[in-house]
Amino acid sequence: MPPLTNLAVRDIETLVHPYTQLAAFRESGPLVIERGQGVRVYDNQGKAYIEGMAGLWCTALGYGNEELVEAAATQMRKLPFSHLFTGKSHDPAIELAERLNADPGLQGVLLLVRLRGER
Secondary structure, eight states: OOOOOOHHHHHHHHHOOOOEEEEEEHHOOOEEEEEEEBBBEEEOOOEEEEETTHHTOOOTBOOOOOHHHHHHHHHHHOOOOOOGGGOOOOHHHHHHHHHHHGGGGGGGHHHHHHHHHHH
16 A cells, blocks of 8 residues: 555544544545546546546536636625525525526426425
8 A cells, every 4th residue: 555645644634534434544545536527536646537426416517617617706706605594685596596486397396395485
């Protein structure tokens, strides 16, 4: 087994990985993912892997999509986060709700969500 890199040692000493047998993990170390493009991620040695879990469901559109990068950067400069509690709102939430409401395939789903929220 090759010696652990500084990054791997730092990971072992500071992070807890769910669903991981930690005693064995201290010997083998983490698989350090460095970047992603499309459906592939690349480790810090340059080896490619197909990312079949989609980042646990949060990167279903893939990696390196420049349109998404630009949209996110624009929004981060303007308003990185805002909630909808206590009657607050913001343009992106309103626009998304309008687009979802305009999709005929989602009408039943959105109606069910609204009805459950009104109970």
